[in-house]
Amino acid sequence: MSHLRLDNLSLAQGARTVLEGLSGSFPDGAITALIGANGAGKSTLIQGIMDILPPLAGRIDCDVPKERRAWLPQQLALDLSFPMSVEELVMTGSWPTRGALKGYRPSQYRQARDVMQRLGITQLSHRPLGELSGGQRQRALLGRTLMQEAELLLLDEPFANVDSDTVNILIQVLRDMADQGSTIVVVLHDLEHLARLADCVLLLAGGHGQWTTPQEVLERHGVTGLTSQAPFVPLNLSDSSPCST
Numbered sequence: 001m002s003h004l005r006l007d008n009l010s011l012a013q014g015a016r017t018v019l020e021g022l023s024g025s026f027p028d029g030a031i032t033a034l035i036g037a038n039g040a041g042k043s044t045l046i047q048g049i050m051d052i053l054p055p056l057a058g059r060i061d062c063d064v065p066k067e068r069r070a071w072l073p074q075q076l077a078l079d080l081s082f083p084m085s086v087e088e089l090v091m092t093g094s095w096p097t098r099g100a101l102k103g104y105r106p107s108q109y110r111q112a113r114d115v116m117q118r119l120g121i122t123q124l125s126h127r128p129l130g131e132l133s134g135g136q137r138q139r140a141l142l143g144r145t146l147m148q149e150a151e152l153l154l155l156d157e158p159f160a161n162v163d164s165d166t167v168n169i170l171i172q173v174l175r176d177m178a179d180q181g182s183t184i185v186v187v188l189h190d191l192e193h194l195a196r197l198a199d200c201v202l203l204l205a206g207g208h209g210q211w212t213t214p215q216e217v218l219e220r221h222g223v224t225g226l227t228s229q230a231p232f233v234p235l236n237l238s239d240s241s242p243c244s245t
């Protein structure tokens, strides 16, 4: 059975119903792309799954413990101006399981070093977050979720403002996490990333959800044979008006 299931779920932002009657399961050990036009409710659904936004009706069943759930918000939503280094950020990934005030064990420093090496940010370990590029910051944030050993990972547009080397590393790490059994849900906005990353798709439109496959979405856009060298191809999804007000 899936670790993350939606049962006739409706979610609202204030007085506005954004999503209505969503049901279905996110497959474990797989990457589900969450797609839809601007305002379709992708971030709203992520907030619901993260327990930040209570359901208006229906249920979200998630049996991943809270300390193994991780969320990478949109970069614009992050304030990384506080004085913290890359290594310190990665180490905070151990807080949900171990607590913030217990200090770190040598094995955790070793684990953080391995994580930073895997993400190619070892040389940045003492660099303050405020001095990182978008791509470096995104690698550090994914490093924190690796440190957390997240079993449910939600990412909101992780490839926005990120260089192509970072995209390649993020895709490889996410694939490895899924292969090890994690449930991954990622908000995507372009077809190249959809083709390279997604195993299945939840399309939000008109306040409702449709489960589909990357192949079906690509065919609907008249795209065949996308490769990793393909240029940015935006998803063209128009029918997105919220279901009711």
Ligand SMILES: Nc1ncnc2c1ncn2[C@@H]1O[C@H](COP(=O)(O)OP(=O)(O)OP(=O)(O)O)[C@@H](O)[C@H]1O
Pocket (backbone or CB within 6 Å): 013, 014, 016, 018, 036, 037, 038, 039, 040, 041, 042, 043, 044, 045, 242
């Ligand atoms: N805090 C809020 N208060 C009121 N309305 C909101 C709030 N956040 C989002 N909304 C509204 O809810 C609807 C869904 O927004 P949401 O951010 O979930 O869409 P999205 O699919 O993530 O869009 P985008 O692709 O632009 O990020 C939109 O109509 C938006 O204006």
